[in-house]
Amino acid sequence: MGEQLPGRTAPQMTERIQQVADRAFAATFKRLFTFALLYEDSEVDNRVLGLDSHSRVLAVSGAGCGVAGLLAAHPARIDAIDTNPHHLALAALKVAATRRVTSYGEFYQLLGRGRHGDPERTLQPLMSDLPAWVGQYWSANHRRFRHNLYAEGLVGTLQRWLRRKVRVDADFLHGLHRLPPADRLARLSPILTSIERAWPMRALVNTPLFLLGIGVNFEQRQRNLRENRAATMMEVVTAHLGRLAQTDLETNWFVWVGLTGEFNHDHPEAVPPYLRAENHQRALAAPTRVAFHRQSLQRMIADAAPGQWSHFSLCDVLDWLPAAAQRQLLHGIARVGGPGALVLTRSVESGCVVDRAGLSDRYERVEPASSQASEQERTRLYGRVDVYRVLG
Ligand SMILES: C[S@@+](CC[C@H](N)C(=O)[O-])C[C@H]1O[C@@H](n2cnc3c(N)ncnc32)[C@H](O)[C@@H]1O
Structure with missing residues (x-):
C-alpha cells in the first residue's frame, strides 16, 4: 500500500497529482503546434x-x-x-x-x-x-x-503516420458513404484493427505524448475514460471512430482530413x-x-x-x-x-x-x-x- 500524505484522502491525492500533471501539460502544450484545423464543428x-x-x-x-x-x-x-x-x-x-x-x-x-x-x-x-x-x-x-x-502539426503528423498504415483514399470514403450507416462498421473493422496495431499508435496511445498530440489534457482524459466506460485511450479512440462512421461522410471534413489529408474538394459544404x-x-x-x-x-x-x-x-x-x-x-x-x-x-x-x-x-x-x-x-x-x- 502506498503512503498517503497527512490530511489527504486517496481521491484527493489523485486529484492533486492530476493537477500537477496538467500544469506540466499546459506549459508543454503551449510550445507545440498541434492543430492546423479546429476540431469543432x-x-x-x-x-x-x-x-x-x-x-x-x-x-x-x-x-x-x-x-x-x-x-x-x-x-x-x-x-x-x-x-x-x-x-x-x-x-x-x-x-x-x-x-x-x-x-x-x-x-x-x-x-x-x-x-x-x-x-x-x-x-x-x-x-x-x-x-x-x-x-x-x-x-x-x-x-x-x-x-x-493539414498534414502539419502534431495531429497532422500522427494522421500522416496512420495513413501510411491504413491506405484509405477518396474512393473508399465515397463507397463507405453509400453503405447504410449500420453496415459501415463491418467495412471499417479491418481498418480499426490496423490502427490499433499500427506503430506509432500502439506505442504512443497510453502515453502523455499522445495526449499532447491530440490536445487532450489529463483532466479531459479522465472525463473521456469515464464517459466511454473505457480503461484505455485506445478504447476511447476506437469508440470515436465508430461514431464518426455514422455521420454524413460526404461532408464530414474531419473524417476527410484524417483519412486522406485533404478536404472533399468536390463538395462545397465539406x-x-x-x-x-x-x-x-x-x-x-x-x-x-x-x-x-x-x-x-x-x-x-x-x-x-x-x-x-x-x-x-x-x-x-x-x-x-x-x-x-x-x-x-x-x-x-x-x-x-x-x-x-x-x-x-x-x-x-x-x-x-x-x-x-x-x-x-x-x-x-x-x-x-x-x-x-x-x-x-x-x-x-x-x-x-x-x-x-x-x-x-
Ligand atoms: C482546449 S484545446 C482542445 C482542442 C479543441 N477542441 C480544438 O479543436 O482545438 C483548444 C485551444 O484552447 C487553448 N486553451 C486551453 N486552455 C486555455 C485557457 N485556459 N485559456 C486560453 N486558451 C486555452 C489551447 O491552447 C488550444 O489552442
Whole structure:
C-alpha cells in the first residue's frame, strides 16, 4: 500500500497529482503546434450564437476556423484568445486571409488546399494589420504551406503516420458513404484493427505524448475514460471512430482530413464554413474589429470589466479544468457578460457543467439550440454542445 500524505484522502491525492500533471501539460502544450484545423464543428456555432452587428465576442481560437467563421455574421468585435501562440498565429492568418484575399480561388488554394507555390509572397501582405509577433511567426513558418498545412502539426503528423498504415483514399470514403450507416462498421473493422496495431499508435496511445498530440489534457482524459466506460485511450479512440462512421461522410471534413489529408474538394459544404464561397464573400465586407490575445481565458475574464462581451465561445476549455476552476470561470463570465450574455461550450461529458458547478441560478441552458447543436456536431468528439444564457 502506498503512503498517503497527512490530511489527504486517496481521491484527493489523485486529484492533486492530476493537477500537477496538467500544469506540466499546459506549459508543454503551449510550445507545440498541434492543430492546423479546429476540431469543432463551427457550422454549429454560427447557427446557435445568433450574432448581429452589436455582438461583441470573446472566443478561444484553437486553430481559428471558428473565429474566421464568425466574420460572415458581421459582429461588432471579436477578441480571439489562446495560450498557444502557434494556434493564435494561425487563427490570425485565417482571419486576415478571409477578410483580405479577394479572389476566392486564391483564398481556397491557401486554406482549402493548404498549399501554395509561393506562400511567403502571399502571406506577407496579410500581416500588415496583425500584431508584429504574428508577422514574425509567419516569416519563420510560411513553409507549412509548401506541401499541405493539414498534414502539419502534431495531429497532422500522427494522421500522416496512420495513413501510411491504413491506405484509405477518396474512393473508399465515397463507397463507405453509400453503405447504410449500420453496415459501415463491418467495412471499417479491418481498418480499426490496423490502427490499433499500427506503430506509432500502439506505442504512443497510453502515453502523455499522445495526449499532447491530440490536445487532450489529463483532466479531459479522465472525463473521456469515464464517459466511454473505457480503461484505455485506445478504447476511447476506437469508440470515436465508430461514431464518426455514422455521420454524413460526404461532408464530414474531419473524417476527410484524417483519412486522406485533404478536404472533399468536390463538395462545397465539406469544409469549415469560413472556407465556403458565400461566407467568404460576406466576410470580405465585415466591419468587425478583431484583436488577438496571447493569454489565458481565466486571466482575461478576471481583468475584464462587466459588459465587455455579449458572447463567449469557449471551445472545450472548461473540460481542461478541475471542477473548482470551472465554477470560478463560469462565475467570472456571468459577472462580465451580465444578463442575456450567451456562452457556447463543448464537453466530452454528457452531464451539465452548470448544474455540476451549482450555478443553475446564474445560467439557463438555451433549448432546443443546445440539443440540436449536440446532435449536429460532426466531430462526434463531444457528449454535448451547450449554449447557456446568463440570467438576470
Ligand atoms: C482546449 S484545446 C482542445 C482542442 C479543441 N477542441 C480544438 O479543436 O482545438 C483548444 C485551444 O484552447 C487553448 N486553451 C486551453 N486552455 C486555455 C485557457 N485556459 N485559456 C486560453 N486558451 C486555452 C489551447 O491552447 C488550444 O489552442
